[in-house]
Amino acid sequence: MDKPRDHCGLFGVFNHPDAARLSYFGLHALQHRGQESAGIVTSVYDESKGRKVMPVEKDFGLVLDVFDEEEVFERTLVGDAAIGHTRYSTSGSATNPANIQPFVVHYQEGNLALAHNGNLSNARSIRDRLVERGTLFNSSSDTELILHLAAQSTETGPVARIVDALHACRGAFSLVILTDDALIAARDPNGFRPLALGRLDPAPGRATPAWVVASESCAFDIVGAEYVRDVAPGEILVIDRAGVERVAEHAAGGAGGDGALYPGPAGGEGGAATAGFNGVCLPRRHGVSQCVFEYVYFSRPDSKVFGATVDKVRRKMGKRLAHDAPVPLVPKGEGKRPLVMSVPDSSNTAAIGYVSESNKTGRRCKLDIGLIRNHYVGRTFIAPGQQAREQRVRTKFNAVAGVLKDRVVVMVDDSVVRGTTARQLVQMVRDAGAAEVHFRSASPPVMWPCFYGMDFPSRGELAANAHGSVEAIAEWLGVDSLGYLSVEGMLDAVEEAHDGRERYCHACFSGEYPVPVEADVAKEENDW
């Protein structure tokens, strides 16, 4: 593991005849969230069996590789409800095929399929309890535990069992779940991972709209759906046939049947638009703590996440960085303006904010493209060994010598984790003839592990811990100066973009963990 790895991507569809194909496109848009494996499950009535079945197609690899045959959508993944997943493992080995999601099981209440983004912080104690009860496990991931909890619940009916199961889970879980009758979208009470609800106009021949659920709103755009609202932290939203009809009636100005059952999360944006769906809210024990790293790096800038556009938050982080770690001062008449460049693509927007604010504050500088990125090399191209890692950076980026030669260069990246990217690129920019190289990180130093759904290197491998002071890291990176966004600055930027700083987790930067975690849990401890 040499990089922070992304979270997983979730997608769900209800009431659309082409549910699997929509999921396929949705997963494409969410590919950046997980590149180890991908899968889609649908729900369809099987005439010969006289009951619903849940066909599944999943494998290791990118969405494009897993679903490389059109036929699978025509013959296998049929039905008008589906869920899909792109995985980066945080619990359970990446190479164990049993850990590929979505999971599908058959139990007392019929079929059940589940896809999870996050990490349960009490997974070990749940597993121990289940083991004592004689539970047999198929996978080594935390996600499977939710299925056992539902199957062993004393409640009746799939929804009540899932609600019961989620009451026992702690930590991070955004979920899309398919039962034989419903698509369920759920978010843990802290809201660590994002999840949003969207709406698609009725498919040809249908009277009611289709509903979609996704980790990020960019997945709605790709299928032509409109963003309706976030699934609220702690909300378990049940989208079933009756609910779809109630909501449609409500929208058309009808009475809405028993739509008052669940008017949506209190004060939630778009709540009225979805009144009519059933739902439940899980109790809140530790406040709300959405993952600030989604804004720093994980989510796509064109997505709306946690109620704000990622692009907007990132620009504000870049602007604040201009104050926390300014561009070197080169007064007029004393040389060319420093050249600011991003490390494409994830820091592009932060660099734009950085440059505009720097110029406003009298620090002259110019934004230019100093690195070209090869888009065929993935976001987290895993390569073992330092030599391979270095080769990987060279494969992914090349410097534009004509732009960089003899210039004072300020490189802006979104984060420094292990420092592999920064160190390599600094050397590359120097080799291209830069006179000075300064490095700016649009987030604070990453110093602590994440237990809520992101896979960081061990503490000792993080550049900020391995080298100590900012000066020592700067020397190791080979830069003339190094500057980070402060934790304060990061939270101010988030707050400026929307609803306050206290609703965010920043544990990997600050060490302040919002939800207690079980000590010394290893990702592969259940893999034999």
Ligand SMILES: O=P(O)(O)OC[C@H]1O[C@H](OP(=O)(O)OP(=O)(O)O)[C@H](O)[C@@H]1O
């Ligand atoms: O300090 P490091 O351990 O090198 O990790 C930090 C780098 O990793 C991420 O980029 P990544 O290449 O994973 O993806 P991206 O192309 O989406 O930026 C991040 O944007 C930094 O560039």
Ligand SMILES: NC(=O)CC[C@H](N)C(=O)O
């Ligand atoms: N990155 C994630 O959200 C991972 C989900 C789950 N914990 C797994 O490892 O499969």
Ligand code: SF4
């Ligand atoms: S520790 Fe960091 S990556 Fe993990 S949830 Fe908190 S902010 Fe996000």
Ligand SMILES: [Mg+2]
């Ligand atoms: Mg990067």
